[in-house]
Amino acid sequence: MSPVPPPLPAVILEPIVRLALSEDLGRAGDLTTDATISPDTKMSVVIAARKPGIIAGLDAAAHTLHLIDPAMALAIEKPDGSTIAPGDVIGRLDGTARSILTAERTMLNFIGRLSGVATMTRTFVDAVAHTDAKIVCTRKTTPGHRALEKRAVRCGGGTAHRYGLDDAILIKDNHIAACGSVAEALMRAKAYAGHLRMIEIEVDTLDQLEEALKFAPHAILLDNMDNDTLRRAVGMIDGRVTAEASGGVNLSTVAGIAETGVDYISVGALTHSAPNLDVGLDVV
Known part of the structure; x- marks a missing residue:
């Protein structure tokens, strides 16, 4: 499995976390906490797992607390990438009750969502x-949260794919249709790309694959092929380029796809269909 990545830098986390907090605090702040909790009240709480899974998103949670109260810090007991069981303590908070209660839901939202992505990734x-x-993810991510969700995939043991339209050339079926052929699309891409730009092309048939191999792209995406066709495709590729499979991938099909010999399997469900992992905040 891929190593657990370091926390995202603050320059990436801050605008995402600020948006989440402003969405929750609105124009008047935390009315309930301000109305019921005195400023000098202290609390000790734990963030605990309710379900088994893989933890991710603690960097976003810690940054949430920091923006609410820079004097407080999240003491992490189960770092991102850890396997957890129900009841496990993920982190501890000691300090001002107002700060903890105001940050609580946003912190848990980040941990629950991103741990869900990491947990689903680990199952694949x-x-x-x-x-x-x-196993790699796709660009089918929550708008604005791509960096968080792609990191969560890595926390679950998946590997990185391109982050956006700007870091690799991936020629898909509609690009081919607009260009007129696989050959034309690859010729244009090779003429445009610098020597450090990766080029991958999606093919749907073995005829397209044969045409693509003549241009030696870095990788070929074998889309929506049955396992027998995938095996034939892998044989045709014969290690000359990276082979990636996609389309119709779920937990009942992924093992069979992997057994065809492909190098990578892209799974959109990791980010568009992962259920939240249930975590909660408990007073101790």
């Missing part, structure tokens, strides 16, 4: 562990 990674195939 485990399903193909008997092969050399690696």
Whole structure:
């Protein structure tokens, strides 16, 4: 599995966390806490797991607390990438009750959502562990949260794919249709790309694959092929380029896809369909 990545830098986290907090605090702040809790009240709480899974999103949670109260810090007991069981303590908070209660929901939202992504990723990674195939995510991410969700995939043992339209060339079926052919699309891409730009092309048939191989792209995306066709495609590629499979991938199909010999399997569900992992904040 891929190593757990470091926390995202503050310059990436801050605008995302500020938007989440401003959405919650609105124009008047935390009315309930301000009305019921005196400024000098102290609390000791834990963030605890309600369900088993893989933890992610503690960098965003810690930054949430920092923006609410720079004097407080989240003491992490189960770092991102950790396997947790119900009842496990993920982190501890001691300090001003107003700060903790105001930050609580946004912190838990980040942890729950991103741990859900990491947990689903781990189930896919485990399903193909008997092969050399690696699980990657796609650009099917929550708008504005791509950096967080892509990091959560890595916390779950998945590997990185392109982050956006600007870091690699991926020629898809509609690009091919607009260009007129696989060959034309690849010729244009090769003429445009610098020597450090990766080029991948999506193919739907073995005829398209044969055409694409003549231009030696860095990778070929084998889209919506059944397993027999994938095996034939892997044989045609014969290690000359990276082979990635996509389309119709779920937990019941991923092992069979991996066993065809592809190098990577892209799974949109990791980010667009992962359920939240249930975590809560308990007073101690």
